[in-house]
Amino acid sequence: MATPDRVSYWNKTRSLMFVMLGLWVFFGYFIHLFAVQLNNIVIFGFPLGFYMAAQGSLIAFVVMLFWFARKQNSIDEEHNVAED
Amino acid sequence: MANTTATTAGGGDFTSNLGRIYGIYTGGFIAFIILMAIISAMGVPNRIIGYLFVAFTITIYAVIGILSRTMQVGEYYVAGRRVPAIYNGMATGADWMSGASFVGMAGTLYLLGYDGLAFVLGWTGGYVLVAILVAPYLRKFGAYTVPDFLSARYGGNLARFIGVIVLFSCSFTYVVAQIYATGIISARFLGLDFNVAVYVGLAGILVCSMLGGMRAVTWTQVAQYIVLIIAYLIPAIWMSTVKTGVPIPQLMQGQALANITALETAQNIATHHITPFVHGGYNALNYFLLILCLMVGTASLPHVLMRYFTTPSVREARVSVAWSLLFIFILYFTAPAYAAFAKWTMLDLVASGLTPENISEKAGWMMRWAAADGTLVQICGKAATDAAAIAAACAEKGVTALSFADINLNADMIVLATPEMAGMPYVISGLVAAGGLAAALSTADGLLLAIANALSHDIYYKMIDQNAPTARRLVVSRVLLVLVAIAAAYVASTKPGDILAMVSWAFSLAAAGLFPALVLGVWWKRTNSAGAVAGMIAGFGICLYYLLGTRYGAVGFYEMWSGLSAAPADAVAKYAELKTAWASAAPDAQAAAWVALDKQAQTIANWWGVKNLSAAAFGLPAGFLVMIVVSRLTREPSLAMQEFIEELRIPRGKQMMEEKTV
Numbered sequence: 001m002a003t004p005d006r007v008s009y010w011n012k013t014r015s016l017m018f019v020m021l022g023l024w025v026f027f028g029y030f031i032h033l034f035a036v037q038l039n040n041i042v043i044f045g046f047p048l049g050f051y052m053a054a055q056g057s058l059i060a061f062v063v064m065l066f067w068f069a070r071k072q073n074s075i076d077e078e079h080n081v082a083e084d
Numbered sequence: 085m086a087n088t089t090a091t092t093a094g095g096g097d098f099t100s101n102l103g104r105i106y107g108i109y110t111g112g113f114i115a116f117i118i119l120m121a122i123i124s125a126m127g128v129p130n131r132i133i134g135y136l137f138v139a140f141t142i143t144i145y146a147v148i149g150i151l152s153r154t155m156q157v158g159e160y161y162v163a164g165r166r167v168p169a170i171y172n173g174m175a176t177g178a179d180w181m182s183g184a185s186f187v188g189m190a191g192t193l194y195l196l197g198y199d200g201l202a203f204v205l206g207w208t209g210g211y212v213l214v215a216i217l218v219a220p221y222l223r224k225f226g227a228y229t230v231p232d233f234l235s236a237r238y239g240g241n242l243a244r245f246i247g248v249i250v251l252f253s254c255s256f257t258y259v260v261a262q263i264y265a266t267g268i269i270s271a272r273f274l275g276l277d278f279n280v281a282v283y284v285g286l287a288g289i290l291v292c293s294m295l296g297g298m299r300a301v302t303w304t305q306v307a308q309y310i311v312l313i314i315a316y317l318i319p320a321i322w323m324s325t326v327k328t329g330v331p332i333p334q335l336m337q338g339q340a341l342a343n344i345t346a347l348e349t350a351q352n353i354a355t356h357h358i359t360p361f362v363h364g365g366y367n368a369l370n371y372f373l374l375i376l377c378l379m380v381g382t383a384s385l386p387h388v389l390m391r392y393f394t395t396p397s398v399r400e401a402r403v404s405v406a407w408s409l410l411f412i413f414i415l416y417f418t419a420p421a422y423a424a425f426a427k428w429t430m431l432d433l434v435a436s437g438l439t440p441e442n443i444s445e446k447a448g449w450m451m452r453w454a455a456a457d458g459t460l461v462q463i464c465g466k467a468a469t470d471a472a473a474i475a476a477a478c479a480e481k482g483v484t485a486l487s488f489a490d491i492n493l494n495a496d497m498i499v500l501a502t503p504e505m506a507g508m509p510y511v512i513s514g515l516v517a518a519g520g521l522a523a524a525l526s527t528a529d530g531l532l533l534a535i536a537n538a539l540s541h542d543i544y545y546k547m548i549d550q551n552a553p554t555a556r557r558l559v560v561s562r563v564l565l566v567l568v569a570i571a572a573a574y575v576a577s578t579k580p581g582d583i584l585a586m587v588s589w590a591f592s593l594a595a596a597g598l599f600p601a602l603v604l605g606v607w608w609k610r611t612n613s614a615g616a617v618a619g620m621i622a623g624f625g626i627c628l629y630y631l632l633g634t635r636y637g638a639v640g641f642y643e644m645w646s647g648l649s650a651a652p653a654d655a656v657a658k659y660a661e662l663k664t665a666w667a668s669a670a671p672d673a674q675a676a677a678w679v680a681l682d683k684q685a686q687t688i689a690n691w692w693g694v695k696n697l698s699a700a701a702f703g704l705p706a707g708f709l710v711m712i713v714v715s716r717l718t719r720e721p722s723l724a725m726q727e728f729i730e731e732l733r734i735p736r737g738k739q740m741m742e743e744k745t746v
Contacts, residue, residue, distance in 0.1 A: 045338030065406035
């Protein structure tokens with residue numbers, strides 16, 4: 001049933017999804033558009049553009065997913081739709 | 085806290101003791117490696133060490149497979165839905181990382197430098213889509229297979245049937261590649277004939293999956309993950325320690341990259357390892373499209389999605405995706421370091437003044453690999469089988485001092501040869517072989533199960549005989565599993581030439597055929613069955629047309645679409661020249677002329693220069709577009725269906741598809 005609480009639950013879930021999708025586009029694509037320029041910055045021998053594709057974005061993906069699981073769970077609990 | 089699902093007494097004991105069981109197993113495996121090192125030092129021959137490694141690990145998988153045998157449908161299809169998130173993550177890691185990831189990834193990065201990172205990004209970032217768009221909702225629905233969900237959401241067997249076709253076409257080519265990889269590894273490390281090795285690999289796969297279905301595959305995959313990750317990390321750590329004194333390859337990669345750049349500059353190598361968008365035809369467009377296809381493909385491949393059907397709850401399914409990515413990440417962020425250290429070692433070797441005369445003394449391992457297979461190591465353009473062959477080839481080209489470009493290493497041998505390259509003892513080579521086998525076997529298990537389940541559950545049970553008793557369903561499932569496995573092994577034993585390309589195709593096919601239907605099915609209530617069916621056919625069809633057209637019908641494809649081709653003028657001129665040559669060739673020379681023409685056509689048959697690998701770049705948007713337009717033009721889904729979607733979006737409540745499980 002589409003009760004008001006269900007609607008608000010789904011709106012929050014959808015917003016979280018779009019935030020995640022935005023971060024995904026940023027770390028998956030946007031930042032690598034500037035790989036050539038970022039490569040001029042070198043940290044510990046790593047050119048930054050190369051580092052982001054080899055490790056940086058991957059770390060971001062892993063952290064994002066753990067954060068997402070927690071965040072979505074708290075939305076579930078707040079709207080009383082979490083599993084028992 | 086999270087794991088509150090009621091479990092049967094036996095299962096509960098097992099799941100609560102998982103940490104201890106796999107802890108003992110890991111310790112035992114490490115003890116086994118040390119034992120092998122000791123007996124190797126005592127003079128036991130290398131071949132015996134190789135046999136022991138493979139025999140020991142396969143025996144363990146077989147024991148787990150046999151202990152996990154089951155006659156319950158729920159256990160067979162979804163492991164009783166009580167796999168804790170973290171172990172499901174490990175199993176997904178092994179399921180996901182194929183023989184190609186283990187054996188080929190670092191080699192690809194070695195050859196393509198920055199541009200190879202498209203694979204690293206594409207094969208990790210897709211899990212974000214899995215977690216936010218698909219997996220939790222499929223878990224709530226409670227499907228046994230991906231087509232199960234399509235059928236329920238899009239009302240009927242047509243959507244189910246198309247789903248099965250897409251599933252079969254992407255999974256079968258993939259499983260052939262895995263069996264091929266097990267054959268290659270067994271042949272090289274055990275010295276078996278390739279044809280025999282393929283069937284040995286097949287036996288290893290079947291013993292894990294046949295008796296226990298998903299339950300057995302899950303617990304063997306966890307064991308296989310542990311073997312493969314240890315086998316991947318040890319050589320990388322070793323090499324980092326030898327080269328830099330610090331045993332953290334991922335960190336010391338920075339130093340390796342700095343040295344690579346310095347050596348490349350000193351040796352006048354124009355294309356630097358770290359320079360983006362310049363290697364192997366990957367311009368920025370193809371780089372980003374490949375990332376997109378691999379990511380979306382990840383979120384659509386049925387053998388991956390079905391792993392999330394096994395968690396106890398929706399919440400655990402989400403956490404499990406995060407764990408999966410963490411375990412996959414451990415291998416994928418080591419691969420670029422592996423590649424950098426291998427490249428550094430090779431550049432150093434060249435810088436030490438390598439000549440055709442001293443190469444056999446400085447790098448004898450190259451000749452051993454070339455002797456096994458002439459395509460693996462080529463120096464001065466010829467197979468580097470021995471010092472005389474190298475000297476002859478180089479004298480012919482007038483090369484007196486070898487440069488980096490003169491030495492051509494095959495991507496697939498980099499990881500397997502690294503132990504020798506860095507002078508490690510043979511026991512490490514045996515370990516790497518066991519790891520490569522674990523990677524290939526675990527992926528093959530998952531894929532075979534996905535195919536056999538779709539055929540037995542979707543085609544046989546749901547479409548042919550809905551009254552089939554449980555026992556018969558499980559028998560049918562096992563028979564199909566064996567048949568599909570034998571068919572795949574047969575195809576692998578013919579050594580199909582395009583095997584690696586086909587693996588990449590699987591991602592595009594899955595992305596274009598399944599992704600729009602899965603995502604819109606959850607996120608857009610207005611999607612109806614007409615739209616879904618039309619969209620799946622359009623997406624899959626266009627993707628398949630582009631794949632096959634540009635590869636197997638390149639001349640016709642180019643003739644039809646020459647206006648869209650991004651080919652440079654000189655390539656087009658060469659094509660025109662070859663075409664005239666073919667048209668005017670004598671009857672007996674026509675076949676050869678056609679081959680030359682077709683080869684040239686393959687380089688120019690494209691739409692806007694998009695590589696064949698990224699075919700979903702067209703199929704995916706087409707699928708979405710057709711699905712949306714057709715859904716809008718036809719009637720909206722029934723009220724009952726809209727209620728169904730409401731229910732799907734809420735974690736609370738019973739899973740929606742209930743099966744008779746007795």
